[in-house]
Amino acid sequence: MKEMILGVIGCGRIGQMHVENLIKCFPNVRIRLVCDTAPDLEWALKWKIPITDNLDQLLDCKEIEAVLIAAPSTYHIDLIKRVAAVGKHIFCEKPLAFDLDSIQEAVEAVETAGIKFQVGFNRRFDNDYKSIRDRVAAGVVGKPYVVKITNRGPVHPGLDFITNSGGMFMDKAVHDFDMAQYVTGQKVVEVFTHAGCLSNPEFAETGDVDTIMTSLRLSDGTLCNTDCARVTNYGYDQRLEIFGEKGMIKTRNIGETNITMNVPGVGLVADNPKWGFAERYFDAFVEQMKAFIAYLSNDDMKSPVDGYAAKSAVAVAVAARKSFQEKRSVKVSEVL
Ligand SMILES: NC(=O)c1ccc[n+]([C@@H]2O[C@H](COP(=O)([O-])OP(=O)(O)OC[C@H]3O[C@@H](n4cnc5c(N)ncnc54)[C@H](O)[C@@H]3O)[C@@H](O)[C@H]2O)c1
Known part of the structure; x- marks a missing residue:
């Protein structure tokens, strides 16, 4: 070769x-x-x-x-x-x-x-997400009604990083906006956002947030909810679920091991998710x-x-940030 x-x-x-x-x-x-x-x-x-x-x-x-x-x-x-x-x-x-x-x-x-x-x-190259995308496209769950995306990181990346990151909408939630469009093959048309600096209030003075929830409406009417957080302290919590007319399809977290333990007095114990992006998304x-x-x-x-897909995800991030700043629902067409 x-x-x-x-x-x-x-x-x-x-x-x-x-x-x-x-x-x-x-x-x-x-x-x-x-x-x-x-x-x-x-x-x-x-x-x-x-x-x-x-x-x-x-x-x-x-x-x-x-x-x-x-x-x-x-x-x-x-x-x-x-x-x-x-x-x-x-x-x-x-x-x-x-x-x-x-x-x-x-x-x-x-x-x-x-x-x-x-x-x-x-994340488009993750085997589980690709498989969900392919099954949804093949009609396995029928018409999608609801998409739920959880994207939580283990620790705050620090002030130095966020200064040049564009803030959490551009840096982290942008993955969710890309995923919502990739996995459904639809475009986001409207967004409403709640966000705050909850785990690291000292970073509020940078103008950034560390927790974002958005409600998205997609072009075919599918509703999507994204839950994005900087700090879990328990690992990289990455989940995706699609519910539609014929059923539901979802991924679980990938743990450090696949062991679950059931011990009297301790209860059901499973391993934490893999720690960071490099471990969780190695493949x-x-x-x-x-x-x-x-x-x-x-x-x-x-x-x-391509660049147009990247632009489309950032367009949703711009609309989501505007929704947070203006405390109202924002159509993506407003920011194009
Ligand atoms: N796909 C993902 O999951 C993912 C995960 C982490 C980071 N990223 C992206 O990767 C990029 C880098 O993030 P990171 O976490 O590695 O940041 P980082 O701060 O750890 O590393 C950036 C590096 O670039 C160097 N640098 C700064 N300005 C430069 C310049 N003008 N020319 C050349 N080098 C320069 C710095 O010295 C540093 O070594 C960001 O765009 C971030 O959004 C993507």
């Missing part, structure tokens, strides 16, 4: 995870250079990865065919434009940006450059990269997650 030569921009939590997964699972991929404004030299030495803080060095490197962008979300648009301008293909983490005009500019830069472009909505992250590599290798393939 042909060797695929990649570069990476931004190598913190998720950038390092992508690089390590690529090294472990993709023998035909070589990471030629990583660029990070604060390079982690010890990590780079451990994984034998060339690292620089000079973006031009990566952009000028002719060998690099494609670039993974995993810098903080604030920088995505500028980086997409710079990488597109030198004709390298791009995988970019979500969200692309926090406003729709910027995303449109990035999509146009990609189209003008004629490069391949995939966005990091990794989905690998499948996502598999899809990207296949897309790079095959000129007949469409982008597994």
Whole structure:
């Protein structure tokens, strides 16, 4: 199989995870250079990865065919434009940006450059969610009536992270808005939001929230409820349920083990869910990269997650945030 030569921009939590997964699972991929404004030299030495803080060095490197962008979300648009301008293909983490005009500019830069472009909505590559999507599309539950999405993280990612994240609507709830549309094949048309800073009140002064509940109406009338929280202290609580005219389909959490224990005086005990995104979605992250590599290798393939899908999820996030700020129901068409 042909060797695929990649570069990476931004190598913190998720950038390092992508690089390590690529090294472990993709023998035909070589990471030629990583660029990070604060390079982690010890990590780079451990994984034998060339690292620089000079973006031009990566952009000028002719060998690099494609670039993974995993810098903080604030920088995505500028980086997409710079990488597109030198004709390298791009995988970019979500969200692309926090406003729709910027995303449109990035999509146009990609189209003008004629490069391949995939966005990091990794949950679409989770086997359970994919299987639910396929069964719903095949009519197994009949017409969907209600979708329930639970998306709770274990611990707050910290002030430094949220400063460049676009806030929780853009950074975390955006996964739920993408999932609601992906799993049903419908578009969100209207949203009503309640949100607050409940687990970390000290972060309220940043203007961000840490708990969000939305009520969504989809284009075919399906109703959806999302429950998104930063802090559980018990692991990555990720569940999905669809109820429709013929029945119900849902996923359970994936535990550290699959053991349940029934002991007199103790009761029924099950393991906590896997701890964080890297553990819970390990397989989905690998499948996502598999899809990207296949897309790079095959000129007949469409982008597994294109810029328009990413823009559509952010449009719902913009409407959901507006609903919270203005304490009213907001149609997505108002923010397009
Ligand atoms: N799909 C998911 O489930 C998921 C999970 C976590 C993070 N993310 C996304 O990945 C991105 C990065 O998140 P993270 O948690 O790894 O953040 P992080 O803060 O841990 O890492 C970001 C890294 O980028 C570097 N950096 C900052 N500005 C840069 C620039 N201009 N050029 C190059 N490097 C730069 C920082 O030094 C740091 O090493 C965000 O867009 C986030 O939304 C996605």
